[in-house]
Amino acid sequence: MASTESQPIVIDEPDTSFAEMIRATGGPNIQSCFQCGTCSGSCPAGARTNYLVRLIIRKALLGLKEAVISAPELWYCTTCYTCQDRCPQEVNPTDVIKAIRNVAVAHGHMLMNHRKTAAKVVETGHAVPLDKESWQKLRASVGLEPVPPNASGNPWAIEEVRKITKVSGFEKLIGYEELMKAEAEKAKKKE
Numbered sequence: 001m002a003s004t005e006s007q008p009i010v011i012d013e014p015d016t017s018f019a020e021m022i023r024a025t026g027g028p029n030i031q032s033c034f035q036c037g038t039c040s041g042s043c044p045a046g047a048r049t050n051y052l053v054r055l056i057i058r059k060a061l062l063g064l065k066e067a068v069i070s071a072p073e074l075w076y077c078t079t080c081y082t083c084q085d086r087c088p089q090e091v092n093p094t095d096v097i098k099a100i101r102n103v104a105v106a107h108g109h110m111l112m113n114h115r116k117t118a119a120k121v122v123e124t125g126h127a128v129p130l131d132k133e134s135w136q137k138l139r140a141s142v143g144l145e146p147v148p149p150n151a152s153g154n155p156w157a158i159e160e161v162r163k164i165t166k167v168s169g170f171e172k173l174i175g176y177e178e179l180m181k182a183e184a185e186k187a188k189k190k191e
């Protein structure tokens with residue numbers, strides 16, 4: 001995929017409170033970024049896509065809130081933390097991305113795959129649930145109990161998770177009901 005780094009940044013209506021919001025919720029040093037590019041140069045997600053963490057940070061500092069939170073690339077970060085280890089300014093780029101994602105979700109921006117992963121948390125208590133028999137066999141083959149002692153094998157724990165995700169507003173935030181309806185309709189069409 002082509003890099004977006006060479007495209008000009010257009011500043012129509014800068015939101016000056018955006019960087020302040022990020023500073024308060026996960027990126028206290030975001031203003032120390034001097035655009036060295038170490039983060040983007042180290043980023044495995046950026047090596048395969050048009051995702052540029054450095055560019056997102058630059059745009060955030062320029063107050064381009066809408067452009068930043070609505071960009072699909074925001075969700076390409078794998079949270080591997082390589083950039084966080086290497087940033088010479090202790091900007092903590094991974095935490096910055098996570099803080100921006102929180103704002104994005106609150107404004108209704110989230111990629112479908114991430115919504116589906118969040119739905120797995122609601123349904124199973126895990127973002128990556130042990131929902132395949134083959135995985136249980138794999139665990140057993142290396143001497144582990146097939147189902148670990150977590151929500152995977154404890155329906156009551158899943159019920160508790162469900163209560164938490166409902167009461168906390170997490171389900172509403174990810175549009176869980178709408179997602180389930182859409183999935184059910186899709187399944188019906190396949191019948």
Ligand code: SF4
Binds near residue numbers: 032033087
């Ligand atoms: S490594 Fe740190 S200082 Fe350099 S561009 Fe990335 S966030 Fe900014």
Ligand code: SF4
Binds near residue numbers: 053
């Ligand atoms: S944490 Fe995200 S932005 Fe940082 S190097 Fe890993 S994938 Fe790239």
